[in-house]
Amino acid sequence: MSLKDHIKNANREGSGLGFLHGRKKGDFEWIIGKEIALENAAIVQSNYNDGAENVIFTVQGDNRHYYRTGGNVVVNGFKEIAEGLEEEGLSWDIIGVTFNWVKSKNGRAYYTARFRDLRSPAEGEDEAI
Secondary structure (H helix, E strand, O other), X not given: OOHHHHHHHHHOOOOOOHHHOOOEEOOHHHHEOOEEEEEEEEEEEOOOHHHOEEXXXXXXXXXOEEEEEOOHHHHHHHHHHHHXXXXXXXXXXXXXXXXXXXXXXXXXXXXXXXXXXXXXXXXXXXXXX
């Protein structure tokens, strides 16, 4: 998506995130443990939780839903990827992500996100010659 498209989406009435238009919130548990190909993503401040940051994203092939998650580990990962995409003039649709549950030393459960450039082979796969 070009910058012009992003501006148009941001200015669309009803939502500052045009890529959410016509979608409802999906069940995040559905994507845990599976690599998904992102379509779009944005980092937003929550209206709750003292304005904590959240990630809102859509998944390629799922035109009905968007997904939302918080947590510093995931948000910071998305920020890092966003910076890299911006520097290289690329869009979210080349990024695959796998979310997993982990437990902290204190026993608290949280999500992690592992990212992959979909233009490269997955771990364990050989690059085509």
